[in-house]
Amino acid sequence: MNTADLHSPEEFRLALYRDFGGYLVSIGLLALGNLLLLPLMITALSPQDIGLYSLVEAGAIPGLTLSLLGLKFAYLYHHARQPESARPALLGTVLLVALASGTITGSALALFYGSSRAMALFGAAPLESAWLLLPLMLSGAVQTLLITELRAERRVALAGFLAVGNLAIWLLASCLLVLWAGLGLPGLLIGQTCGQTLAALIGLAGIRRRPLFAWDGRQVQPLLRYGVPLMLGLLLRYSLDSLSRFLLAAWVGIEAAADYLIAARMAVLFDALLALPFFMAWGGLVHHALQRPRAAAIIGMISNLSIAAGGLLYLLLVLLQPWLFRLFTGDARPDLAPLFAALLLSQYLILIKSPLSAGLLRLPDTTWAAKNNLLALALYVPLAWPLMQLSGAGGAALAIALVNLITGVVVYVQGRRLCPQQPTAGAWLLLALLVLLAPFALWHGSLPFWLPLPLLLLASWQMWQSGNVRVTGDGV
Secondary structure (H helix, E strand, O other): OOHHHOOOHHHHHHHHHHHHHHHHOOHHHHHHHHHHOHHHHHHHOOHHHHHHHHHHHHHHHHHHHHHHOOHHHHHHHHHOOOOHHHHHHHHHHHHHHHHHHHHHHHHHHHHHHOOHHHHHOOOOOOOOOHHHHHHHHHHHHHHHHHHHHHHHHOOHHHHHHHHHHHHHHHHHHHHHHHHHOOOOHHHHHHHHHHHHHHHHHHHHHHOOOOOOOOOOHHHHHHHHHHHHHHHHHHHHHHHHHHHHHHHHHHHOOHHHHHHHHHHHHHHHHHHHHHHHHHHHHHHOOHHHHOOOOOHHHHHHHHHHHHHHHHHHHHHHHHHOHHHHHHHHHOOOOHHHHHHHHHHHHHHHHHHHHHHHOHHHHHOOOOHHHHHHHHHHHHHHHHHHHHHHHHHHHHHHHHHHHHHHHHHHHHHHHHHHHHOOOOOOHHHHHHHHHHHHHHHHHHHHOOOOOOOHHHHHHHHHHHHHHHHHOOOEOOEO
């Protein structure tokens, strides 16, 4: 069904389910690559190398965000508002701008991580073959924008093919280069670049819009005006995670940054199974939903679903933590349980923040995103130091979670003025109880097995209710 044919909340819900299912077996599978490589890293790399990789990842993720300049958000916004004839030039323009930006960002990252003086500040050696960060940025930017085009067109099958091809080459090349060729950390970067490059080539071959690299200079200013503030907001959001890793390396030790990476890789399960497929599916629908007369009912329904589904998965992962760590790391690692719970809470809060603040996307001015994330950074700095001193990496993760909670409340209040959605009382109760769970885990070191069970029942009930109730009027 084309997005133009979607009108009622039920139609949007079914469309979200269909697209989510497609992205779950594609983008979700791709996200699992980070987790599937964890046993290889633990086996083949020293704790110091894992700590260095944690720092590289801390720079590469915001680096890719900077390379994209918010163009993936701007593309979805303008795609929904432009005629078919203007879209080939729109796609070509975003690709060319991203290539130029990625070249600058990748070169800067290579210089930073290749510098002995810079890495010495964090107790790490310089990265061998740091120049690999340049092709990593370029291939990542092109792949992301081509998948964004597929999201806009709701071509889920091709997006899935890209993701599966990327994952297969990434894993195979990484294993061969690390285990057989003995390249260590550079082998992981080469493997990831190979996977992204293959996905970009497949995407270029499968895109319908021709010419691919058409240029329309008139599009650049509107694209950047909409995208850059959102990019700054996302960059600031990622900066909390990145700053935590660098501060842990500098204040606690490079091994603490390694522990953070291991727990973060395990927490990727939340992203792979729910958050990333949801963001991909909802991102292709939200701008169309906001243009419908019953936008408040549609957005409110999706907010209920995200709170319930996210809470359910959060609790399941907390309960399964010892078995998951034993499966992927060979050790139950009870010492990392509080860190894992706090990282999951952050991911959960980021997930639900998207539909709860959806009304803000009606604004042509997107500076609200940068302002909100500047607030997050200002809140994080005074929270991080005492919590890190108290609980190390777990304290850093809890500081991020608290910041996401506060800023989530702010954007919900702002967005509700523009789209007056109202989640149910049961959804709010579930959210409040889950927020209390992570600090409890941090202070007590572990959770009794029985403690999450009542919350699991509440989350299951909310999930069933949100997925089956019929939406009437502007509410549920």
